[in-house]
Amino acid sequence: KKFSHVIVRRPCRAMVEGITSAPELGKPDYELAMREHDDYISALSRCDVDITILPADERYPDSCFVEDPALITKACAIITNPGAKTRNGEKNEIIGAVREFFPADKIEYIHDPGTLEGGDVMMAGDHFYVGRSARTNEEGIKQLTEILAKYGMTCSEVKLEEVLHLKTGVNYLEDNNMLVSGEFVNKEGFEKYNKYEIPENEAYAANCIWVNGTVIVPEGYPTVLETVKSLGYKVLVVDTSEYRKLDGGLSCLSLRF
Numbered sequence: 226k227k228f229s230h231v232i233v234r235r236p237c238r239a240m241v242e243g244i245t246s247a248p249e250l251g252k253p254d255y256e257l258a259m260r261e262h263d264d265y266i267s268a269l270s271r272c273d274v275d276i277t278i279l280p281a282d283e284r285y286p287d288s289c290f291v292e293d294p295a296l297i298t299k300a301c302a303i304i305t306n307p308g309a310k311t312r313n314g315e316k317n318e319i320i321g322a323v324r325e326f327f328p329a330d331k332i333e334y335i336h337d338p339g340t341l342e343g344g345d346v347m348m349a350g351d352h353f354y355v356g357r358s359a360r361t362n363e364e365g366i367k368q369l370t371e372i373l374a375k376y377g378m379t380c381s382e383v384k385l386e387e388v389l390h391l392k393t394g395v396n397y398l399e400d401n402n403m404l405v406s407g408e409f410v411n412k413e414g415f416e417k418y419n420k421y422e423i424p425e426n427e428a429y430a431a432n433c434i435w436v437n438g439t440v441i442v443p444e445g446y447p448t449v450l451e452t453v454k455s456l457g458y459k460v461l462v463v464d465t466s467e468y469r470k471l472d473g474g475l476s477c478l479s480l481r482f
């Protein structure tokens with residue numbers, strides 16, 4: 226077992242105004258999004274973790290994507306500095322929850338002009354891959370690298386060309402297994418992993434999450450489901466259709482530590 230805690234935030238009604246690169250998918254249905262969020266929480270509750278459920282925050286349409294305003298490691302918590310203007314204030318709202326688990330001297334901050342969103346950070350043991358994206362800049366990566374070094378952890382940059390966040394297209398499932406789609410299939414730096422290539426029509430499902438030996442997979446992606454099962458993981462399936470409309474996946478909806 227590796228993770229003992231999970232933090233989630235309930236979606237707000239304003240989520241229908243969340244940021245999206247795919248308006249053609251339509252606006253999310255809030256009621257359905259709530260039911261999917263219930264299912265997400267119940268899947269997590271089967272993974273042997275304590276769950277902190279934060280209340281909806283109507284001021285921030287994208288605030289259910291709680292992965293972005295913080296990065297939590299075993300040794301420290303880092304409050305990020307989201308590059309999306311409408312999301313930046315979310316960092317102030319996650320601090321309270323983080324303080325429940327970390328003393329002030331173990332809470333670090335990314336400062337202007339550095340920007341960073343947690344969706345760009347992928348943990349693989351003591352090493353962290355960080356995507357340089359429209360949301361995470363060079364200065365943010367530099368600050369993150371320095372913070373992690375203080376705690377004996379390392380960090381390397383991955384330049385993103387197509388996806389919003391690093392974990393939109395690549396996810397580490399532990400046991401040296403990695404799901405890769407699109408630009409990550411041939412990107413340098415991931416050679417040492419067992420990479421499982423996801424077909425383009427299921428690319429959204431590259432964003433699965435490993436939680437203590439169970440992998441949660443989004444509903445409706447049969448190739449990914451079979452791949453993950455064939456690796457021997459316990460599998461739980463959760464529908465994330467309404468979050469997909471906002472470019473959000475399974476990892477975005479929780480902080481796991």
Ligand code: CIR
Pocket residue numbers: 243244245287290292293309312343344345390392393471472473474476477
């Ligand atoms: C955004 O554009 O910020 C949200 N609509 C989606 C955030 C997804 N989060 C993630 O990949 N970690």
